[in-house]
Structures are given as C-alpha cells and as structure tokens.
Amino acid sequence: MSFWQEKSLADMSPAEWESLCDGCGQCCLHKLEDEDTGQVALTRIACDLLVIKTCRCRHYEQRSQLVPECLDLQQHDFATYGRWLPKTCAYRLLGEGKPLPDWHPLITGTPASVAAAGMSAAAYAKKTASMKRSEDYEDHIIAWLD
Numbered sequence: 001m002s003f004w005q006e007k008s009l010a011d012m013s014p015a016e017w018e019s020l021c022d023g024c025g026q027c028c029l030h031k032l033e034d035e036d037t038g039q040v041a042l043t044r045i046a047c048d049l050l051v052i053k054t055c056r057c058r059h060y061e062q063r064s065q066l067v068p069e070c071l072d073l074q075q076h077d078f079a080t081y082g083r084w085l086p087k088t089c090a091y092r093l094l095g096e097g098k099p100l101p102d103w104h105p106l107i108t109g110t111p112a113s114v115a116a117a118g119m120s121a122a123a124y125a126k127k128t129a130s131m132k133r134s135e136d137y138e139d140h141i142i143a144w145l146d
C-alpha cells in the first residue's frame with residue numbers, strides 16, 4: 001500500500017503532504033460564496049501570485065503574509081475548509097475518504113498527466129487585469145464546489 005492509503009492526512013510527513021498536491025492550480029482561483037445558500041462557486045479568476053502557465057505560486061513560502069486569505073491547508077480543519085477546495089483536489093479527496101484519481105502524478109509518475117486529463121487551471125485561468133470593465137467575478141463562475 002502507498003503512504004496516502006495507509007496514513008491519515010494528519011500523520012503524513014511534510015514531504016508526503018507536499019507530494020499530494022497535483023499542481024492543478026485550481027485552489028488558487030477565486031471563489032464566491034452565495035450569501036443565502038452558503039454554496040461555493042469556483043471562478044476562472046486567478047490569484048495575482050499564481051503563475052498561470054506553470055500553476056505555481058510566485059512566492060509560495062511567503063504566501064500567507066502576502067495574501068492573508070490564502071489558507072495553509074495543513075493548519076486548518078478540513079471539516080470547515082474542505083468544501084472550499086475543488087472536488088478533484090487530493091487533500092479534499094483523501095479527507096473525504098476517497099481514492100486519488102488515476103491521473104494523479106503519484107500514480108502516473110509524471111506531473112504532465114494533470115494537464116493531459118484536463119485538470120490544470122493553466123488551460124482556462126485568467127487574471128483580473130485581463131477582465132473587461134463590464135465584467136464581474138460572477139461572469140467567470142466555472143463550477144459549484146459543494
């Protein structure tokens with residue numbers, strides 16, 4: 001059995017934890033919460049620190065200081081924040097007792113499998129700078145997460 005099948009998220013080493021991230025970049029897209037229903041919507045609008053081409057954070061080590069609303073997942077309770085993650089996120093899947101998808105790099109052995117499966121935000125993310133004046137975040141909702 002592999003470590004992610006044997007260990008809980010809380011028991012993983014820092015290296016194991018980091019290796020779970022598939023690099024899809026979807027968690028770095030802005031979300032909206034419906035005030036009435038509490039439903040969370042994922043938009044295609046990316047955090048300013050996301051390098052869209054690579055789906056990497058420009059300042060990963062300083063991210064919490066530079067972007068206060070960027071949550072360090074290891075420091076937070078999944079029961080509260082798991083629903084803010086994409087349904088395909090490895091942390092959300094394991095937190096919900098589900099297996100990793102077959103395109104996950106830990107299974108395929110290559111990070112390229114994420115884009116090949118159509119899971120990389122690099123294919124559709126955009127920055128606020130490229131939004132038209134008349135556009136709003138709501139115009140860019142691409143999925144509902146709950």
Ligand code: SF4
Nearest residue numbers: 021022024025027089
């Ligand atoms: S959504 Fe999850 S798997 Fe994808 S980049 Fe974010 S933390 Fe990593």
Ligand code: SF4
Nearest residue numbers: 028047049050057070
């Ligand atoms: S600060 Fe970095 S890790 Fe956090 S949302 Fe922005 S790009 Fe993603």
